[in-house]
Amino acid sequence: MLLFSFRSFLEVLIAYPFSNKLTVTPAFGNIRAFANLAVVLIPLSWLVLVNNPRVETKVLAWSVNLFWVWVLVLTEARSGLLSLGVGILWVAFKYGRPGRAAFVVFLSVLFTSLLIYIFVPVLSVDGWTRDVTSSSGRWELWSWSWVYFFDSFPFGIGGMMFAADGRLAHASPHNLLLTLMAEWGALVLVGGALFLVVLVKAFRSELSGxxxxxxxxxxxxWAVIAGVVNAQFSGAHIGSFSSIALILAFGAYFAVRIPASMSELPNKLKSNRLLLIVLVCLWAHASFLGYQLYGFSEESRASCAKESSGTLYPRVWVQGRLDCGGSGFGH
Incomplete structure (x- = not known):
């Protein structure tokens, strides 16, 4: 995070004033990919203070967090800021005085980043802006997700088939649950309910060991909650690698729940061996199919965009439009 902050700061100094917001996120092809990592790495960066709570370390951690949050504000990462806010609110209510102290520290970071954004403008006047209070057309897409879900219940319209009816939407719904409900129907309801029950039970139970x-x-x-909320609303499933940090957050969470006695682990692993084998096989199969789908979609995306003369939103390929022959294309 420190190295990225340094590199990004240099880019800002060199390019100021700039209109392309990718300037502040070097090495990221999409500013949302940065946000998907930031919502997890910002909370986890606080772990550096566990064994090194010196004043200089706190100042450095606060400064790096300030820069990363400033980038989120500058790039209008609404889902990222919302996710961090939801996570820190949970921590404030869950962990008493230490949680409230963390909440105050994050508020200071957020407030200072807003002041820098307001009083130290780095974007050129002709830079692209949007109404951050609007839904950016998502409400309509969410309603269409409900229509797909009920019309195709209980099986769904199929994976990656969100635009298969020929009605080309301008973007992804950016709602992971509604998208999966439309694509996979009742299966998502059952799986989502089970996941929610397990997650709530895990958070309410005491740490073992x-x-x-x-x-x-x-x-x-904080990292786990922020990562989950962000995955729900950010559209991170469009570029799934950009949300890979969420795996790190869950790994850290499960790590603090492992029993202290390492002698208990072999028995636990043996009892879960079959489940692990099944999960690995499913992951391998999904990875293979995903790789094939990516190849098909990349081949057709260029030709579809060319035929649409720039009027078709470039992300339409992730919604299942693997050909350009759908009714109403380009209109």
């Missing part, structure tokens, strides 16, 4: 410091739990829990 050794007692983990609250200074460790706060960043980890």
């Amino acid at each position: 050794r007692s983990v410091s609250v200074r460790v739990r706060i960043p980890v829990v």
Whole structure:
């Protein structure tokens, strides 16, 4: 995070004033890919203070967090800021005085980043802006997700088939649950309900094994909640690699729940061996199909965009439009 902040700061100094917001996110082809990583890495960066709570370390961590949050504000990462806010609110209510202290620190970071954004403008006057209070057309897409879900219940319209009826939407709904409900029907309802029950039970239960410091739990829990909320509303499933940090957050969360006695692990692993094998096989199969689908979509995306004369939103390929012969194309 420190190296990225340094590199990004240099880009800002060199390009100021600039209109392309990718300037502040070097090495990221999409500013949302940065946001998908930031919502997890910002909370986890607080772990550096667990074993090194010196004043200079706190100042450095606060400064790096300030820069990353400023980038989120500058790039109008609504889902990212919402996710961090939801996560820190949970921590504030869950962990008492330490949680409220973390909430105050994050508020100071957010408030300072807003002041920098207002009083130190780096964007050129002719830069692209949008109404951040609008839905950017998402409400209509959410309503269409409901229509697809009920019209095709209980099986759904099929994976990656969101635009298969010929009605070309201008973007993805950016709602993971509604998109999956439309594509997979009742299966998502059952799986989502089970996941929610397990997740709530995990958060409400006491940590097993050794007692983990609250200074460790706060960043980890914050990262998990922020990552999950962001995955729901950011459209991270469009570029799934951009949300890979969420795996890191869940890994950290499960790590603090492992029993202190390592002698208990072999028995637990044996009982879950079959489940692990099945999950690995499913992951391998999904990866193979995903790779094939990516190849097909990349071949057709260029020709579709060319035929549409620039009027078709370039992300339409992720909604299942693998050909350009649908009714109403380009209109």
